[in-house]
Amino acid sequence: MYIPTPSSFDPDHRGHFGMFGGRYVPETLMPALLELHSEYEKIRFEKNFWTEVDYYLKDYVGRPSPLYFAHNISRELGARIYLKREDLNHTGAHKVNNVIAQGLMAKRLGKKKIIAETGAGQHGVATATICALLGLECEIPMCAKDLAPQQLNLLRRKLLCAKPKAVQSGSRTLKDAMNDAIRHWVTHARDTFYIIGTVAGPHPYPMMVRDFQAIIGWEARRQILEKENRLPDSVIACIGGGSNAIGMFQHFLEDESVTCIGIEAGGLGVESTQHGASLLKGRPGVLHGQMSYLLQNDDGQILEAHSISAGLDYPGIGPEHAFHKENRSVHYDNITDDEALDAFVWLSQKEGIIPAFESAHAVAYLKKLPDIAGQLVIVNLSGRGDKDMMQAKELLHFD
Numbered sequence: 348m349y350i351p352t353p354s355s356f357d358p359d360h361r362g363h364f365g366m367f368g369g370r371y372v373p374e375t376l377m378p379a380l381l382e383l384h385s386e387y388e389k390i391r392f393e394k395n396f397w398t399e400v401d402y403y404l405k406d407y408v409g410r411p412s413p414l415y416f417a418h419n420i421s422r423e424l425g426a427r428i429y430l431k432r433e434d435l436n437h438t439g440a441h442k443v444n445n446v447i448a449q450g451l452m453a454k455r456l457g458k459k460k461i462i463a464e465t466g467a468g469q470h471g472v473a474t475a476t477i478c479a480l481l482g483l484e485c486e487i488p489m490c491a492k493d494l495a496p497q498q499l500n501l502l503r504r505k506l507l508c509a510k511p512k513a514v515q516s517g518s519r520t521l522k523d524a525m526n527d528a529i530r531h532w533v534t535h536a537r538d539t540f541y542i543i544g545t546v547a548g549p550h551p552y553p554m555m556v557r558d559f560q561a562i563i564g565w566e567a568r569r570q571i572l573e574k575e576n577r578l579p580d581s582v583i584a585c586i587g588g589g590s591n592a593i594g595m596f597q598h599f600l601e602d603e604s605v606t607c608i609g610i611e612a613g614g615l616g617v618e619s620t621q622h623g624a625s626l627l628k629g630r631p632g633v634l635h636g637q638m639s640y641l642l643q644n645d646d647g648q649i650l651e652a653h654s655i656s657a658g659l660d661y662p663g664i665g666p667e668h669a670f671h672k673e674n675r676s677v678h679y680d681n682i683t684d685d686e687a688l689d690a691f692v693w694l695s696q697k698e699g700i701i702p703a704f705e706s707a708h709a710v711a712y713l714k715k716l717p718d719i720a721g722q723l724v725i726v727n728l729s730g731r732g733d734k735d736m737m738q739a740k741e742l743l744h745f746d
């Protein structure tokens with residue numbers, strides 16, 4: 348059974364990964380964050396809590412997710428490529444790993460209401476799902492920009508939330524949705540638990556969400572050792588806020604022989620202004636309760652991010668990634684919209700697996716990885732592409 352272990356990349360007691368992270372929030376939120384932190388310290392290594400998490404991950408989510416040897420693309424590239432199948436999880440992505448555990452924490456803290464931000468809507472769907480499962484009330488603002496292409500997720504959410512509460516929202520983007528969620532939380536922290544969908548936000552969220560997603564890398568490490576009897580040369584994951592990537596990297600970071608590669612959204616190209624490459628093109632700053640890399644203009648105004656995939660268009664990034672970038676413990680690069688769309692078609696037609704647009708960024712990097720011939724590589728397939736089919740229909744000009 349997976350239980351986190353202390354890592355040499357744990358933040359300090361105030362949540363700092365080097366200069367990044369921390370807890371930059373209004374005074375009124377401090378009691379809620381301190382309460383959460385002290386509860387998390389209690390359960391972080393507690394067998395009872397993880398036994399409960401394990402039960403839901405196995406019987407409800409369907410873990411462990413398979414590590415699939417992708418024969419056809421391996422043959423084409425002359426390498427050995429494995430896909431970590433987070434797309435096969437209940438609700439279709441890795442998000443549920445984190446949301447289940449946070450839902451169980453909310454119950455422990457006696458909170459009956461849940462607030463969550465959502466961009467792609469995958470986090471919204473996962474949150475609405477566990478609210479139904481655990482009997483919690485869910486309040487989720489949705490950003491207008493995501494509504495049209497993400498209709499399927501919106502409908503799923505409407506079905507799952509018996510009494511959906513409209514949270515006042517002027518949201519157009521994920522950045523705004525997170526602002527709205529935090530604003531709502533400020534005035535409702537006493538009875539409301541905020542389920543953050545990625546390794547961002549004020550301490551302890553980045554550490555907590557990383558622990559909850561680290562089951563991905565924990566499983567993948569055991570699976571690859573069993574199948575190949577050695578560690579991979581590289582592991583690749585896409586990065587929005589950075590949770591599936593950190594979850595995958597966590598159990599490989601201390602191995603010198605393994606290169607961890609995080610792929611940001613290159614959008615229309617990182618030389619344009621239309622991308623989501625916060626690490627590559629951003630500068631350190633404070634947003635959503637944390638210090639991290641942000642896309643900002645010369646005056647420090649936060650810029651809008653762009654990506655073909657709603658789950659990657661976030662102008663910030665989890666603080667631990669900012670630390671890994673400066674520390675050079677992870678290699679970061681980007682993939683454009685066009686390259687991701689090519690990979691979306693490529694994986695669908697070669698392996699019969701339709702990846703989420705987000706995950707297609709990680710898949711696309713296989714074609715850019717220098718000296719891939721002969722390498723053993725794991726790609727984290729963070730989610731499935733059903734939600735992206737309406738967008739794909741337009742982009743690929745289906746009748």
Ligand SMILES: *Cc1c(COP(=O)(O)O)cnc(C)c1O
Nearest residue numbers: 545587588589590591658705730
């Ligand atoms: C939300 C999402 C992402 C991006 O979020 P991270 O926190 O960076 O993992 C990636 N892939 C899928 C399928 C998603 O739903």
